[in-house]
Amino acid sequence: KAGVTQTPRYLIKTRGQQVTLSCSPISGHRSVSWYQQTPGQGLQFLFEYFSETQRNKGNFPGRFSGRQFSNSRSEMNVSTLELGDSALYLCASSSTGTINYGYTFGSGTRLTVV
Amino acid sequence: QKEVEQDPGPLSVPEGAIVSLNCTYSNSAFQYFMWYRQYSRKGPELLMYTYSSGNKEDGRFTAQVDKSSKYISLFIRDSQPSDSATYLCAMKDRGSTLGRLYFGRGTQLTVWP
Numbered sequence: 001k002a003g004v005t006q007t008p009r010y011l012i013k014t015r016g017q018q019v020t021l022s023c024s025p026i027s028g029h030r031s032v033s034w035y036q037q038t039p040g041q042g043l044q045f046l047f048e049y050f051s052e053t054q055r056n057k058g059n060f061p062g063r064f065s066g067r068q069f070s071n072s073r074s075e076m077n078v079s080t081l082e083l084g085d086s087a088l089y090l091c092a093s094s095s096t097g098t099i100n101y102g103y104t105f106g107s108g109t110r111l112t113v114v
Numbered sequence: 115q116k117e118v119e120q121d122p123g124p125l126s127v128p129e130g131a132i133v134s135l136n137c138t139y140s141n142s143a144f145q146y147f148m149w150y151r152q153y154s155r156k157g158p159e160l161l162m163y164t165y166s167s168g169n170k171e172d173g174r175f176t177a178q179v180d181k182s183s184k185y186i187s188l189f190i191r192d193s194q195p196s197d198s199a200t201y202l203c204a205m206k207d208r209g210s211t212l213g214r215l216y217f218g219r220g221t222q223l224t225v226w227p
Contacts, residue, residue, distance in 0.1 A: 056211040107157045108156075
């Protein structure tokens with residue numbers, strides 16, 4: 001069974017540019033969440049999607065946005081990149097009704113803003 | 115103050131040692147408690163999951179939750195070099211959506227042979 005796939009794995013962008021990251025969840029998983037991981041702040045919740053609808057959003061500026069497609073694949077977009085956006089962006093997927101609670105994470109996209 | 119506090123370490127122990135990792139939290143609504151392990155250049159993987167208070171054991175790993183003290187622990191017995199990783203505690207309250215977890219900053223553990 002394939003895991004959560006995030007592309008690209010590494011990305012270098014310049015301040016002011018925009019970037020789109022992609023996440024393909026485990027087959028059959030309809031819920032996808034995004035997190036930003038930095039050494040100083042740890043994992044911070046960005047947003048959560050279920051069946052193409054955003055169900056929850058963290059405390060990030062409007063430059064951070066996302067969407068989910070009918071096949072459950074999700075993308076997140078960051079516009080007008082700032083140096084502080086350099087981080088590991090993690091995507092996690094889950095099947096609803098999971099008793100043994102937990103999300104399966106992808107390996108992340110490492111974004112460097114220069 | 116973050117809702118979940120975790121000492122980032124680093125923690126360095128010899129092979130075979132018992133390791134204790136801890137988190138404290140401030141939100142009394144947290145009901146679900148998890149420990150994740152994250153190897154370098156990988157995403158976090160779920161190690162242990164506990165609902166409400168109590169202990170849970172899985173092989174060399176034991177998770178404890180003390181809701182009265184707002185304190186959770188992960189114990190690793192007979193630690194191995196392959197346990198070297200960053201350990202993250204995570205929590206969820208009953209009312210929030212499925213994917214909304216609150217994480218500690220992680221404790222970096224090194225087990226040397």
